[in-house]
Amino acid sequence: NIGKPSYGGFAVKKVTGVYPMFSKGGGYIPGAHGYYVTPTGAEQLISKAKKYGASPCDLYLNNKMFPDIKEIWPQVVExxxxxxxxxxxxxxxxxxxxxxxxxxxxxxx
Structure with missing residues (x-):
């Protein structure tokens, strides 16, 4: 995730860097904006959607389904x-x- 949450409360970090998902509780991506996907990540998205079904991206993209998902601080997309x-x-x-x-x-x- 590279996108700043646009709703509700969210956590921040004190030091610039790449972290495991942190901004929203539950390890979900904070919204349907501001993220990028590697080719390997795209393959995983498609494979898991076929296996488990798709859902709204801010629920589907989470650290339980995708344990390697990361988030940057500060976010660069708003x-x-x-x-x-x-x-x-x-x-x-x-x-x-x-x-x-x-x-x-x-x-x-």
């Missing part, structure tokens, strides 16, 4: 959340950029 096509208002409320006046965030239906 999501600019200005709209969503999949989240309801409650989910949007957890986004760091969500503003109740909705000038900067729209829920598309």
């Amino acid at each position: 999501a600019r959340d200005e709209f969503t096509t999949i989240q309801n208002e409650r989910g949007c409320g957890a986004k760091h950029s969500y503003q109740k006046d909705r000038k900067n965030f729209r829920i598309l239906s």
